[in-house]
Amino acid sequence: xxxxxxxxxxxxxxxxxxxxxxxxxxxxxxxxxxxxxxxxxxxxxxxxxxxxxxxxxxxxxxxxxxxxxxxxxxxxxxxxxxxxxxxxxxxxxxxxxxxxxxx
Amino acid sequence: xxxxxxxxxxxxxxxxxxxxxxxxxxxxxxxxxxxxxxxxxxxxxxxxxxxxxxxxxxxxxxxxxxxxxxxxxxxxxxxxxxxxxxxxxxxxxxxxxxxxxxxxxxxxxxxxxxxxxxxxxxxxxxxxxxxxxxxxxxxxxxxxxxxxxxxxxxxxxxxxxxxxxxxxxxxxxxxxxxxxxxxxxxxxxxxxxxxxxxxxxxxxxxxxxxxxxxxxxxxxxxxxxxxxxxxxxxxxxxxxxxxxx
Numbered sequence: 095x096x097x098x099x100x101x102x103x104x105x106x107x108x109x110x111x112x113x114x115x116x117x118x119x120x121x122x123x124x125x126x127x128x129x130x131x132x133x134x135x136x137x138x139x140x141x142x143x144x145x146x147x148x149x150x151x152x153x154x155x156x157x158x159x160x161x162x163x164x165x166x167x168x169x170x171x172x173x174x175x176x177x178x179x180x181x182x183x184x185x186x187x188x189x190x191x192x193x194x195x196x197x
Numbered sequence: 198x199x200x201x202x203x204x205x206x207x208x209x210x211x212x213x214x215x216x217x218x219x220x221x222x223x224x225x226x227x228x229x230x231x232x233x234x235x236x237x238x239x240x241x242x243x244x245x246x247x248x249x250x251x252x253x254x255x256x257x258x259x260x261x262x263x264x265x266x267x268x269x270x271x272x273x274x275x276x277x278x279x280x281x282x283x284x285x286x287x288x289x290x291x292x293x294x295x296x297x298x299x300x301x302x303x304x305x306x307x308x309x310x311x312x313x314x315x316x317x318x319x320x321x322x323x324x325x326x327x328x329x330x331x332x333x334x335x336x337x338x339x340x341x342x343x344x345x346x347x348x349x350x351x352x353x354x355x356x357x358x359x360x361x362x363x364x365x366x367x368x369x370x371x372x373x374x375x376x377x378x379x380x381x382x383x384x385x386x387x388x389x390x391x392x393x394x395x396x397x398x399x400x401x402x403x404x405x406x407x408x409x410x411x412x413x414x415x416x417x418x419x420x421x422x423x424x425x426x427x428x429x430x431x432x433x434x435x436x437x438x439x440x441x442x
Contacts, residue, residue, distance in 0.1 A: 102243060103335035104214010108360065133212065133336035133367065135360040144359050148366070191337045192367040 112139025119181035152190030208345035211354040212364035213335030222249025229293035250291040251416035261304040264314035272314035280322035357385040399433030
């Protein structure tokens with residue numbers, strides 16, 4: 095199944111998404127947790143810690159920097175950019191904006 | 198009768214939920230009560246500043262059709278209205294004489310990029326003596342893409358959560374000042390300031406009265422004018438004025 099969690103800032107999207115991912119993993123599902131927020135904090139709610147969450151690179155930025163010639167498959171992207179989280183959840187950050195854009 | 202107070206240009210940003218809109222709305226009202234001519238700009242694509250100013254949720258909506266998508270140029274304000282005209286014609290009136298423009302959303306438009314059409318209002322509205330206070334969208338996107346360039350003071354509002362700390366660190370390249378919000382105890386304040394090398398403009402205590410104002414959809418300054426958070430915001434406003442002069 096594919097679940098998206100949306101809502102107003104501060105209402106608890108990230109916390110709910112993190113708990114959902116962990117609970118589904120504990121129930122035996124293979125879970126990919128995708129942080130689609132450009133200010134990605136899902137790692138904290140998943141329990142990977144603040145430092146690890148801060149170090150995760152955005153897939154989009156990594157692809158742009160790396161000059162990849164053709165679009166990799168979702169599986170390749172996950173194996174390259176996914177980070178392990180507790181209960182076997184795999185966490186990936188779609189895009190991360192943490193530098194001023196000169197444009 | 199003293200001279201008119203010096204104008205301020207301030208932008209507020211946060212993680213989302215740290216309280217930037219409630220704070221920005223209160224700051225606008227308090228500045229206006231001190232004699233400032235205040236233009237409040239809600240740049241958030243999920244606008245909420247009107248409520249914090251004491252207006253109905255849709256009290257500051259721009260008329261539908263004010264911007265249109267021009268082939269090859271993206272969103273533009275129709276007929277190229279100058280910023281001063283947009284302010285005079287469309288800025289709604291909030292209490293204490295605050296004027297407010299909701300630039301993040303147009304009725305009938307779901308695309309967040311429509312905001313771009315109104316960016317020039319912030320950047321080119323230079324009427325002498327007017328104080329500008331902008332409430333940016335939560336997170337890093339608008340701040341990193343220059344939406345706060347107009348401001349001389351860019352305040353990041355942080356609460357004691359780890360997520361807020363991470364967001365605040367990401368905003369360091371653009372933020373100029375820090376406000377600690379929802380401070381419950383001394384260790385909260387330490388947690389917020391420890392990793393953030395920004396000048397602390399104020400520490401606002403956690404205040405149940407503000408949570409109740411949010412539940413009721415009322416401006417904190419109207420619902421709980423004498424609450425500890427409102428008194429702390431007064432001190433913050435005094436420091437803002439000193440910083441700007």
